[in-house]
Amino acid sequence: MRKHLIRNIVACDADVSTSTLDRAPARAIKLADGIERDPLVYDVLAPIGMSHHELHEVRALAMKTRVVRPPPKVADARPPNIDAMEACEAFLSTAFVPASGKLELRFPAYHALVFEGLDARAKGTDAAIIVAHFLARCDDLEKRAARKAGVREADGTTPEDDRDALCALAEAGVTREKRAELGRVVKIAMTEVPHTSAIGDGVGDEERLDALRRIHKWVTVWSGIVRNVITRRDQLIRLGLATRRSPKRTATVPPPTPLRAVRLAANEGEERGPDSRAA
Numbered sequence: 001m002r003k004h005l006i007r008n009i010v011a012c013d014a015d016v017s018t019s020t021l022d023r024a025p026a027r028a029i030k031l032a033d034g035i036e037r038d039p040l041v042y043d044v045l046a047p048i049g050m051s052h053h054e055l056h057e058v059r060a061l062a063m064k065t066r067v068v069r070p071p072p073k074v075a076d077a078r079p080p081n082i083d084a085m086e087a088c089e090a091f092l093s094t095a096f097v098p099a100s101g102k103l104e105l106r107f108p109a110y111h112a113l114v115f116e117g118l119d120a121r122a123k124g125t126d127a128a129i130i131v132a133h134f135l136a137r138c139d140d141l142e143k144r145a146a147r148k149a150g151v152r153e154a155d156g157t158t159p160e161d162d163r164d165a166l167c168a169l170a171e172a173g174v175t176r177e178k179r180a181e182l183g184r185v186v187k188i189a190m191t192e193v194p195h196t197s198a199i200g201d202g203v204g205d206e207e208r209l210d211a212l213r214r215i216h217k218w219v220t221v222w223s224g225i226v227r228n229v230i231t232r233r234d235q236l237i238r239l240g241l242a243t244r245r246s247p248k249r250t251a252t253v254p255p256p257t258p259l260r261a262v263r264l265a266a267n268e269g270e271e272r273g274p275d276s277r278a279a
Contacts, residue, residue: 016216021209024216025062027240031219031226032059034239041239044229050222058218065211084189088127091182092120096134099172103165109155110165114141128189135179135186141166142176 032055035041042050097120103111114137122130144153145162152158170176223241236242 016213021212021216024212024219025065027219028058028062028215030240031222034235035226038235038238041226041230041235045222045226048225048229058215061211062215065208065215081189081191084185085124085128087185088131088182088189089123091131092122092127095173095178096120096131099169099174102168102172106168107161107165109157110141110161114138114165114169125189128186131182132186132190135183138166138169138174138179 035045035050036052036055100111100115100120103114114134118130118134119126120130141162144157145159145166147159147162149159226239227236227241230236230239233242237244
C-alpha cells in the first residue's frame, strides 16, 4: 500500500481560519508523538498507511512553520537628550540658586531682569527651556554691557552696572565659559531622539501558509481515522484527541435520623390516640 507522505497531501480549503491553522502544528506534533510512543496504536495504524517516515516528516514540517522573530533591537540605554536634560536640572539645583540669591541681594533690578519667572524646580524638557531662557537673558545683559560708558537705560542702570551684575553671576559659577557649555547642553536636550522599535517583524509568507494548510489536512484526516480504530479513551487522550472527564459530583445525602428520635416520635403519636387526631 502506498504511504500517505505529507508532501503528497492536498492542502485544506482556504476558508480555514488563521487561528485554526496556527494550532495545527502543535496538534500534529502531539498526534505524531503519541502514535510513535504507543506501539499498540502504531501497530493498528501501520496496515492502513501510517509509517515512521511520515511521522518524522510531519514533525519536521510543523517545526519549520514556527514564527521566528529576530532578536529585539537594543536601544541606547541612555539617550543623549536624557543626559542633557539631567545636566540642566543639575544646573538649576546648584549654580542657578546662589546666582539668583547674589543678584537679589546686590542688584535687585538685575535679579528681576534675569531670573523673573524662572522656576529652579523644573524637570526634563521644562528644565532645558528654563535654562535656555536664562542664557538668553544673560546674553542680553552682556550686549547691554558693551554699550558706551555713561549711557543709562530707562531703569537707570549703566553699562558699568551691567558688568558688575555679570561679575556677580561669574562669582556664583555662571561664567561666560559655563554659559557656552550650557548652550550646547540645551541644544542636545531639545533634540528629539528617533524612536526605535524593540519588536522585530513577524515571519509569514505563502510557503508557510501552504505548509500550515497541509498540516491541518493531515491532522484532520488522521484524527478521524484514529477515532474510528482506537476505542480506548486513555490512548485517545495521549494522542490529543480526547480530554479527561471531570469527576462526577456526588449527590448530597442527608444524614440518617437517629433511631431514638424515630421511637420518640412514634410514642408521641400513640399517646395522642384516635380522638386527638380527629380533633
